[in-house]
Amino acid sequence: MGTxxxxxxDNDTAADFSYRVDEAADGKKADVLLAAFREVTGAGEEYLDADFGAEAIAAAALVAAxxxxxxxxxxxxxxxPLGDxxxxxxxxxxAALDRVLAEPSELLELWEExxxxxxxxxxxKLRGVLTGA
Incomplete structure (x- = not known):
């Protein structure tokens, strides 16, 4: 991952994810975000791939905005535009952010280095915006 x-x-995976959001039909952009969240939350206790974590954080930033x-x-x-x-x-x-910040998470491990x-x-901070709304 280029970061x-x-x-x-601020990484290649999230920039590519942005393109996927842009390519989604109007009215379906929220579905792309939801899929990114569920990919992460559905991992359970399994090792979470960094790319899935990066996409979930990018999606969370779009919601928080x-x-x-x-x-x-x-x-x-x-x-x-994403629409409302x-x-x-x-x-x-x-829930997705919480999972990215919990072990085992490759993205968390990489950043801790x-x-x-x-x-x-x-x-x-993103999480705080989302829960404070």
């Missing part, structure tokens, strides 16, 4: 910073879209206190998505995010996302996606996003605390703080 250039700690943000939700529509919440009070949410931040706009960077230029690496989707280019096309269902409020129910917030709980799915929180470098700027783990700063990255984790960013993920927890």
């Amino acid at each position: 250039w910073d700690i943000g939700p879209f 529509q919440c009070p206190g949410g931040e706009a998505v960077t230029s690496y995010g989707p280019k096309k 996302l269902p409020v129910e996606l917030r709980a799915e996003a929180v 470098s700027d783990g605390e700063e990255w984790k703080a960013g993920v927890l």
Whole structure:
């Protein structure tokens, strides 16, 4: 995974995910986000692949951007409008973020080898926006 910073879209996997969101038909973009969340939450106790974690974080950032206190998505995010996302996606996003931050998670392991605390703080900030909405 090519990563250039700690943000939700600052890696190749998330940038590719943005393209998938853009390519989804209007009215189906929320389904792409939900699938990313469920890929992660469905992993249970199994080892969670870093790519799935990166996509879930990117999807959570898109949901959080529509919440009070949410931040706009960077230029690496989707280019096309998402429309209003269902409020129910917030709980799915929180569950996915919790799973990414729990062992066994490849993405968590990779970040703990470098700027783990700063990255984790960013993920927890996203979680806070999602639960505070």
